[in-house]
Amino acid sequence: MTMNDPLQRACDEAVAELRTLQDLVRWGASRFNEAELFFGHGNDNAFDDALALVLHTLHMPADFPSEILPTRLTSSERRAAVELMGRRIKERLPTPYLIHEAWFAGLCFYVDERVLIPRSPIAELIDNHFEPWLSNPHQPRILDLCTGSGCIAIACACAFADAQVDAVDISADALAVAQRNISAFGLEQRVHAIESDLFCALETETNKKNEKRRYDLIVSNPPYVPVTEMAALPDEYHHEPELALSAGEAGLDIVVRILDEAIEYLTPKGILIVEVGHFSLAVVERYPDIPFLWLDFKRGGEGVFLLTADQLADHRASLRRSA
Numbered sequence: 001m002t003m004n005d006p007l008q009r010a011c012d013e014a015v016a017e018l019r020t021l022q023d024l025v026r027w028g029a030s031r032f033n034e035a036e037l038f039f040g041h042g043n044d045n046a047f048d049d050a051l052a053l054v055l056h057t058l059h060m061p062a063d064f065p066s067e068i069l070p071t072r073l074t075s076s077e078r079r080a081a082v083e084l085m086g087r088r089i090k091e092r093l094p095t096p097y098l099i100h101e102a103w104f105a106g107l108c109f110y111v112d113e114r115v116l117i118p119r120s121p122i123a124e125l126i127d128n129h130f131e132p133w134l135s136n137p138h139q140p141r142i143l144d145l146c147t148g149s150g151c152i153a154i155a156c157a158c159a160f161a162d163a164q165v166d167a168v169d170i171s172a173d174a175l176a177v178a179q180r181n182i183s184a185f186g187l188e189q190r191v192h193a194i195e196s197d198l199f200c201a202l203e204t205e206t207n208k209k210n211e212k213r214r215y216d217l218i219v220s221n222p223p224y225v226p227v228t229e230m231a232a233l234p235d236e237y238h239h240e241p242e243l244a245l246s247a248g249e250a251g252l253d254i255v256v257r258i259l260d261e262a263i264e265y266l267t268p269k270g271i272l273i274v275e276v277g278h279f280s281l282a283v284v285e286r287y288p289d290i291p292f293l294w295l296d297f298k299r300g301g302e303g304v305f306l307l308t309a310d311q312l313a314d315h316r317a318s319l320r321r322s323a
Helices: 006-017 021-034 046-057 075-091 095-099 122-127 151-159 172-184 235-239 253-265 277-286 309-314 316-322
Strands: 102-104 107-109 141-145 164-169 191-195 215-220 266-275 304-308
Touching: 006 021, 006 075, 021 046, 021 075, 046 075, 046 095, 075 095, 102 151, 107 151, 122 151, 122 266, 141 151, 151 164, 151 172, 151 191, 151 215, 164 172, 172 191, 215 253, 253 266, 253 309, 253 316, 266 309, 304 309, 309 316
Parallel strands: 141 164, 141 215, 164 191, 215 266
Antiparallel strands: 102 107, 266 304
16 A cells, blocks of 8 residues: 555555554444445454454454443554554455464464355254264264365364374365364364365275275365356455365356265265355256255255265265266
8 A cells, every 4th residue: 555545545544543453443444335345254244353353453352341442552553453444444455364374163263365165054063063973973074175275174083083084175274273273172183184175085995804994974165156157246255265165167067076075985874964155046057866964054054965975875976967
């Protein structure tokens, strides 16, 4: 920003005239709304976004005591908060990338522009231990495909104390972030980051009986945005890796492969859970004979289906024809 930049002038004015934490949050929310920012990466409104940025600069937790809202800030604290909010406006960077922090299933993860920002309704399923569908809830073997930051894999490991989880991604950059989070949670012995194009690197993985490794649960939040819709996404999405969003002309390239191959890696009573967002109709139209169970969420979210190993086996021929 330059001295003649209206945003810079507004930032300078804020630093000079505002005094309290709530002053800064109100100012930031007003500027965010004025700039017509998009909110969909952890917060859904300008106020919460501004609050997250201000609290970050003050090294305060998200569950801060509300009594501190009227407290006065030093000039350096005001400047740091205003500069961060200025970047949010000018660069259209999602707040989690600015503070390198995103929450998922009640857990805090490190994120940067190498990974998608966690926001899947699958978190609610994890909180509920995938009840009543998971047949082995005590020592489940779980595969998280397209793991990104590792948030689903790690949240599953935290929910199931004796689970073994494989976290797979095709991106080495994403896996570096996932490994950082795995280490931060001390889960190196139970969550294993694997670079693989979906199941490819798992072909040679075997269990102690020298049998192909199989899972009680395969869960995935894969890329599912059609190429033709990428350009229309809000600016904030274009800071996320395209590899984690885009999936061919219809957005189903990855989902089709998962449906075709998953049966080879599930236990006889295993389940497959995949998120496709608001493209559920496209999935149903492509697979009209498949008995998808579309899951409901109390906390919001849509487009997550469940299939059992039996269903995948029964409809294998149909899945193959549509692959």
